[in-house]
Amino acid sequence: MKSNTSIHWFRRDLRLNDNAALYHALRSGNPVQCVFIFDKNILSRLRKNSVDRRVIFIHKQLHKLNAELEKLGSALHVYYDTPDNAFKTIVNDYKVKAVFTNRDYEPSAIERDERINQFLASDGIDFHTFKDQVIFEKDEVLKDDGKPYTIFTPYKNKYRSRLTPFFLSSYPNKKYFGKFNQRSSVPIPTIEEIGFVSEDLQFPPLSLSKELLIKYANQRNFPAVPGTSRLSVHMRFGTVSVRELFRYADAHSELWANELIWRDFYMYILSHFPRVVNKAFKPDYDRIEWNTNEEEFNAWCEGRTGYPIVDAGMRELNETGFMHNRVRMIVASFLVKHLLIDWRWGEAYFAEKLIDFDLSANNGGWQWASSSGTDAAPYFRIFNPEEQQKKFDPKFQYIRKWVPEFGTEKYPRPIVDHKFARERCLAAFKKALSPQ
Secondary structure (H helix, E strand, C coil): CCCEEEEEEECCCCCCCCCHHHHHHHCCCCCEEEEEEEEHHHHCCCCCCCCCHHHHHHHHHHHHHHHHHHHCCCCCEEEEECHHHHHHHHHHHCEEEEEEEECCCCHHHHHHHHHHHHHHHCCCCEEEEECCCCCCCCCCCCCCCCCCCCCHHHHHHHHHHHCCHHHHCCCCHHHHHHHECCCCCCCCCCCHHHCCCCCCCCCCCCCCCHHHHHHHHHHCCCCCCCCCCCCHHHHHHCCCCHHHHHHHHHCCCHHHHHHHHHHHHHHHHHHHCHHHHCCCCCHHHHHCCCCCCHHHHHHHHHCCCCCHHHHHHHHHHHHHCCCCHHHHHHHHHHHHHHCCCCHHHHHHHHHHHCCCCCHHHHHHHHHHHCCCCCCCCCCCCCCCHHHHHHHHCCCCHHHHHHCCCCCCCCCCCCCCCHHHHHHHHHHHHHHHHCCC
16 A cells, blocks of 8 residues: 655755755655656757767766665656656656655746646645745845846845845755655666767766865966866756855855856846746847858857857867856857857857756856846947957967867968957947837
8 A cells, every 4th residue: 555655856956965845845744755857848859869968967966866865765766758747657656745846947847837736736736846946036135126136236235135044054854864765776767768878978076175266266267277166067957055055155255156146146037037038138139130141150159260269169068068157258259249140049059068058047148248138248348259368368278278270271260350240240239229
């Protein structure tokens, strides 16, 4: 006979410690069964029969979670299906009394959760969601008049004024680890079974040193220097607690901790203004007449623009799934303002390639570069790639690593003249933004 069970649904929180929804599930009074769903709706949008770094990262973490649960006499149950179908199976597999999960702020995720909530409610099952991947949610940091902030600095100031130990406290999950459902392991679907190709990839370690934080302000803009944490993939999939990160980082580098506030800010903007998924935050910027030259776009994608700092960044992205943040700004600015190609093209390419792809941050970064977003760079701010290289890769160390033919006859000439591109960009933006 089946016994009452609480379900913890892992999504962007792939860890047992300091996990809000899991903590509440463990205290629910019922044994807790952990589940994960390889969502066919999401996976179907990825390139099948390929090596997808994100899928491999998740798969590795699921095996790690399962091993941790096995030590506690439990096991992770992994489903490969749409969430709607998976939950029909879950309520058949277990006598479910309640489902616990952490909130996701992307519009498609919100719609998914509403559907699952309705399905569970029809069966008398409670669906509980919790804040976990941010310090402050949508309505926790507002102007005095109750409206959302759209400029980062005042948002950051209000955010910091609200910070108390309560918001940064960790959930003591370990105290309740005896509450997991006791069961034997269920095989986790292989990478091949979910439609991808397996490869033994190495990922950045889950570590953040005091030394890096102390040097961060001076080193963060130089792509040839290991001056950034490379923790973005861990934050994306929740293998680390944002509360623990913030407490530790803020003690040694306010600047690094402010990067976490930027992360929250972009999720906050997405929550309040979901139209940014496919529209400019500033509507006037949707009137820009974009260049639709696919050859130039492909040259940018493949790192063949003739601008070495741009090409190095794109080749690093294509080969590793990562790009240094300073270089992300340079390559995004180049696509939008030198080639005058719609920021949405670049955003989609990054979404396909980045291992740390996060809709809110990716969208926020691209709209910042294109001047169409909240608190964005003014449209007349156009990075000169050569000046950026002189400032941030003066010895060509980063460039020579990723563009070995640089300085030889094999390296292409610039795809566009900087002076011409700048004038074309200013004219196009000015025309679009002029009073109609």
